[in-house]
Each structure stands twice: as structure tokens, then as C-alpha cells.
Amino acid sequence: MWPETLKATVRLLDRLGCRVDFPMQQACCGQALTNTGYGRDAVPMVRRFVDVFEGYDAVVAPSGSCVGSIREQHATIARQAGEDRLLGQVQQVAPRVHELSEFLVDVLGVTDVGAWFPHRVTYHPTCHSLRMLRVGDKPLQLLRAVRGIELVDLPGATECCGFGGTFAMKNSDVSVAMGADKCRSVRATEAEVLVASDNSCLAHIGGMLGRQRSGVRQMHLAEILASTEEDPS
Template sequence: MKVALFVTCLNDTMFPGTGKAVVRLLRRLGHEVDFPAAQTCCGQMHLNTGYRSQAVPLARGFAEAFAGYEAVVTPSASCAAMVRDWHPRLTGGPVPKVYELSELLVDVLGVTDVGAYFPHRVTYHPTCHSLRMLHVGDRPLRLLRAVRGIDLVELPEAAECCGFGGTFALKNSEVSAAMCADKVTNVRRTGAEALCAADNSCLMHIGGALTRTRAGVRTVHLAEILAATEEDTA
């Protein structure tokens, strides 16, 4: 299958390893991955801060950049939700078929065991957009449970927001910090070595607090766990 990668602004700028992990994973599964160079921001930041008119050309540009592909995959539930939920309203036209990574693997490619190996104790945080807008359900957990060597532990109060919410963390910093503190407390209770999620934005927020409190827990995107093999740990 030929798949286009929508890497997103945040990943491209700050977490390029996540995009590389998606490519490595899909190629290992026998699929061709393209990276349309014309892709830009999906417009979520503009829309969320009230600049709806400025989000419209970005939505139209997205449709043009990814036209003709059977599927578009993104390692961001947040941006996938933006495209699927808001782009049709902004442009009034057709939208490319965009899937968050776990949706593409489970629903489109029909795979849960991707041949990954990650010998660490991991807990999973379901980000708000993946949980409440995309409704990915247990797809990420099904993929993680099939990873060899992993010790997957349940995160207490997993469905609670971490407090990031894009501009929410800036405009309501005290509330955001309190929410994040609750999340960090629950992460630490698991005894996990790593916290996994489908959005680097949330991982960045929680990871900052984990680092500041010297929790000894690292953050890792779902794609990076699924792309890992025994060769990577040799």
C-alpha cells in the first residue's frame, strides 16, 4: 500500500525521530511511504486561537498536498482530529483519508503484531484528541500488548487530561500545571520506565514535569515503540 506521511509541525520541528519511526515501521511491514514536500501546518493553532480565516488556506493547501493518496498517516491524534473534524467545515470540499497511526495499522492494514521488541516497563496515556475526538479506543493498547518484551502497566485515571491543550497551557498556566501534576503523580505510581502516548505535544508537557521532578521516567511516542526491534537493542 502507498501511504503518505503527514508529520505535523511539532514533530517536524522538535521530534523528527517520531516521523522517521513511522516510515521505518511501515516499510518494515512492506508498505511504501511518501512524504509530500508541499505539506505545511494543518491550521489547528490558528483555529484554536480564533484565526479561523487564516486556517482556511492551510486546510485547502493540505487537501492539495495529499490529493490522490489511498491513505494519509500521522503520528498525531490531535492533528488527525483537526483534519477530519474541521477541514470539511473550513473548505466545504473533500478531505484526504487521514488516519492516526494506530487506526491505520489496526483498521486499514489489519495488523496488531508489528514485530516490535521493547523490553521496558511502559504505561500508556490516552490523549484527549485520541480518546474523545478520534475514539481510537483500545487500538494503541492492542498494538502495545503485542510488543515482545514489554511490561505494559495500567495508568491510574488514564482518561484524565494532562492539562496541555495547546494554548490552554499558556492561557491557564496554573490550572494546566495542577492537572499535569496529577498526571505525573499517577505515572510515578505505576513504576514505569517510560510513558507512551500518540501525541508528542502531550508527552512534551508531561515530560517536562517528569524531568523537573526527577521522576526517572522518560517519554516515548507510540510509533517509536512499534518501530523498535531486537536489532535496536543489540
């Protein structure tokens, strides 16, 4: 759905000296099933994930939501299904799975990735990255090192945007009200660009900002970090 995010992630990691592979056999991590109570039906997805990725030094995803599911839910799914072999595989692979900002700061040890983005930007920390993965201010460390950027604080930044996957469908009125609060905060910053590390949140907030004709663009963190003076997108 958001191919530019994946392309930006590959460009960024390649620029930082990583040897990047994108195995075409990969599929959904299974979070949509797990979060709606169909954990047993997610077992084949968990099995596919470990089969595809068990040979890699690190697995990087530009989504705190997906990484949170892999690291926090996959073992539970395997355990509850009585899949002991699968549980062992998950316990081997899951610690090597990283959200993008975690990988850059904690594994590669870099905050200045050589990015250039001369725009006024505000950052929304997504719930899974903030509360499940506890990435802290790693995305902000990376953004502060971007050349030309004007980074402004988002009022009520840690408040949920209201998306929450199926929550947005099952509790749409509440979801829209929470999204409206977030949009007011974004517009109050007078930012040109809203950045986050999960496209699901950006889609929810961005849809509302678009209907308001706010003029605020939405970009994934990877897209800003991949931008350079030669490619000032």
C-alpha cells in the same frame, strides 16, 4: 520538533510493506489558528493540505490531535469561508486521513507489528485520540503485542494531562495542577517509559517529570512499535 517520531513511523510502515512518501510541500494542518478563533486565516493551510495529499491512498499521521483537526475541523473551516470547491476536496481527502494506530489496526489489520521493547511501560491516552477520534484501545492492542514489554495500567488514564495547546498558556495554573496529577499517576506505576500517541502531551508531562528528576523517559507510540531486537531503542 520530534523528528525521531516521524522516522520511526516511516520505518514501521516500510517494514509492514507500505510504500511511504513524505511530500516536502506539506505544512501545518492549521489547528493552532482554528482553536484560537482564526478559522478564516487557516483556509490557506487547509487548501495546501488537500492539494498536497489528495493523490494518496492513505494519509497517516502520528498525532491524534492533527488528525482530529483535519477530519473534524477542515470541512467546517471551508464551509464557513464559503469555499465550496475546497469543501468538496476536504470531503474527498479527510476520510483517508488516519491516526497511526487506526491505520495499523483498521486499515492494515495488524496488531503484532514485530516490535521488541523489554521495558516497563505505561500508556497515556491523549484527549483528541480518545474523545475526538475514538481510537479506543487500538494503541493498547498494539502495545500488548510487543515482545518483552511489561505494560502497566496508568491510574486515571483517561484524565486530561492539562496541556490543551493554548490552554496551557492562557490557564497555566490549572494546566500545571492537572499535569502534576498526571505525573503522580505516572510515577505510581514505577514505569521506565511513558508512551502516548501525541508528542504535545508527552512534552507537557515530560517537562514536569524532568523537573522532578523522575527518571521516566517519554516515547511516542511509533518509536516503540518501530523498535526491534536488532534495534532495541
